Amino acid sequence: MKKIDKLILTDFIPPYIASFFVVQFVFIMQFMWKYIDDIIGKGVSIGIILELIFYFVISIISKTLPVTILIASVMVFGNLAERYELSSMKSAGISLWRIARVAIVISVLTAALSIFSSNYLKPRATLKHYQRMNAIKIAQPALSFEEGVFSDDFKNYVIRIDEIDKNGQDIEKILIYDHNTTDKSKLNVLLSKEGKMYADDDGKVFYMELGEGEQYRELKEKKPQKKERRFPLVRTKFKSWIKAFDMSQFDLEARNFSVSRKEFDLLSGRQLQESIDSFTVEIEKSSLTTNHNYNGFLEIEELKEESKPASKLPTAVQDAIDKKDKQVQQKNQPTAKPPVYELPKRKETVEDTVRSFYAQMVNNDMKKYIKAANNKASRQQEKITKSERHIRGYEHKQSRFKMRQHQIYSWALVCIIFLFIGAPLGSIVRKGGYGYPLLIAIIFFMLFIVMDIMGDKLNSSGAWGPVMSAWLPALVLLPFAVIISYMALNDMNFNFFKSFFIKIRGLFPNATSL
Numbered sequence: 001m002k003k004i005d006k007l008i009l010t011d012f013i014p015p016y017i018a019s020f021f022v023v024q025f026v027f028i029m030q031f032m033w034k035y036i037d038d039i040i041g042k043g044v045s046i047g048i049i050l051e052l053i054f055y056f057v058i059s060i061i062s063k064t065l066p067v068t069i070l071i072a073s074v075m076v077f078g079n080l081a082e083r084y085e086l087s088s089m090k091s092a093g094i095s096l097w098r099i100a101r102v103a104i105v106i107s108v109l110t111a112a113l114s115i116f117s118s119n120y121l122k123p124r125a126t127l128k129h130y131q132r133m134n135a136i137k138i139a140q141p142a143l144s145f146e147e148g149v150f151s152d153d154f155k156n157y158v159i160r161i162d163e164i165d166k167n168g169q170d171i172e173k174i175l176i177y178d179h180n181t182t183d184k185s186k187l188n189v190l191l192s193k194e195g196k197m198y199a200d201d202d203g204k205v206f207y208m209e210l211g212e213g214e215q216y217r218e219l220k221e222k223k224p225q226k227k228e229r230r231f232p233l234v235r236t237k238f239k240s241w242i243k244a245f246d247m248s249q250f251d252l253e254a255r256n257f258s259v260s261r262k263e264f265d266l267l268s269g270r271q272l273q274e275s276i277d278s279f280t281v282e283i284e285k286s287s288l289t290t291n292h293n294y295n296g297f298l299e300i301e302e303l304k305e306e307s308k309p310a311s312k313l314p315t316a317v318q319d320a321i322d323k324k325d326k327q328v329q330q331k332n333q334p335t336a337k338p339p340v341y342e343l344p345k346r347k348e349t350v351e352d353t354v355r356s357f358y359a360q361m362v363n364n365d366m367k368k369y370i371k372a373a374n375n376k377a378s379r380q381q382e383k384i385t386k387s388e389r390h391i392r393g394y395e396h397k398q399s400r401f402k403m404r405q406h407q408i409y410s411w412a413l414v415c416i417i418f419l420f421i422g423a424p425l426g427s428i429v430r431k432g433g434y435g436y437p438l439l440i441a442i443i444f445f446m447l448f449i450v451m452d453i454m455g456d457k458l459n460s461s462g463a464w465g466p467v468m469s470a471w472l473p474a475l476v477l478l479p480f481a482v483i484i485s486y487m488a489l490n491d492m493n494f495n496f497f498k499s500f501f502i503k504i505r506g507l508f509p510n511a512t513s514l
Helices: 003-039 046-059 061-082 085-091 101-139 269-287 315-332 350-359 363-429 435-461 466-470 472-489 495-506
Strands: 157-164 170-178 188-199 205-210 213-218 233-238 241-246
Touching: 003 046, 003 061, 003 101, 046 061, 046 101, 061 085, 061 101, 061 363, 061 435, 101 269, 101 363, 170 205, 188 241, 269 363, 363 435, 363 466, 363 472, 435 466, 435 472, 466 472
Parallel strands: none
Antiparallel strands: 157 170, 170 188, 188 205, 188 213, 205 241, 213 233
16 A cells, blocks of 8 residues: 555544544434433333444444545545645645545445445344334333323324323323224224223233223214214213223234334335335236226116016927918018118217117116116226225335335445545645534535435425435535536635636626616
8 A cells, every 4th residue: 555545544544433423423312302202211221222222323324424424534635735735745746536546445435335234234223123112112001102192003093191100000081092993984082080001911912991981982874864964972981991902013023014104214125126016016906907997887788578478388289389480471571682772881989889778778767777877887986096096005105115225325326425525625625623524514414414305205295206306415416526526626716706706797897786
């Protein structure tokens, strides 16, 4: 290794490691602000808290690596420029990119580490994090509830508890919305003054022993005899009621990763591709039921003639009569057929079919057939609407999974782009240390986060495709890297922009009087 590469390497590694831990600390504070109320003061040990923090740190490595490269590059090249070492190297005929060759190699290795983290470390750490959080909820049921806050952790139930005792079991003023019924629009509410909550020894069932209270349950509306509508409601008073909740919903293996609104964070790149392919298959299956599937839509049973009464004559006599009738019919037929002049055939249209369809109907049967056709059309419309809704759901999930798949590589590219922003910027501003580089890093990192969130929102709304949304941060940051690198290679500074705008202003001397 040459001395210049060794110099850059020894100067780059310490700020790189320090920047990584500083950024991780900032994200850990965000984690603590999010979960502090859920775990502190509820019987969770320090060891479990540290374990949760460890899983969180592993899961965000791919997001912290870009800003780590940015801070380290600005700091290192700012120090070199501030001590005039960079100017000495340039005066010796060494280009800026030759000086930054080791830094470029480090940024490429960081991009590879980002891909590895997104593919392997993040899914496993996120899975372990959810497993630990759900294990805590099973062991400490009070974690699922906060005083005066509605909780929907239990499937098909929304529960609010106004007061929870310090022991985590005695509760007061309980409100439970039960949505286990088929028609979820019907009201089913439980109110209780006090109670007790606990889990069994196996942690498979969670119990609520409710004291005195009432249940309000809305029943299905019967077909009214008159025009007015009725809404039957049943009110039940009880002295005690034991509600049992299935805790298997917190078992991640049983739920097959369907534990989060962002379940794609639990999958690697290969698993994401398998999920995308499975969504494509489901979309094709659902499309078969919607793409002009009107087979049998206009099929109506033919009008049947009234059956004639069965003949009571002997079989031989009846055959003789039929034979005689056939001979009479053949005798009465004309020997020579008159010439028939056929008009040119016209292609049968849908209107002709409808007219012939109406011509077969008797006035008394008209309402019956129209009602049958209307019912069949309604069923077909419901079937198509349901299938289209499933297609939209699959397409939305497929788009989210595809965006996450591309983010694995777009975030890795941002690591390299941030080097081409930080290294030239440090050589231009000639400021080292943690002050100025950290300010610059915050500005560009905020831009990166804002573009990432914007891409996610645009993809969720369907305004942009998943590929464009995933690569939006890299596309926005790339022009900054090109411009700043061009300025550094041509020994330009930010005073160039000031003189440029002064020249532009000189072209329009009357602009100030407008």
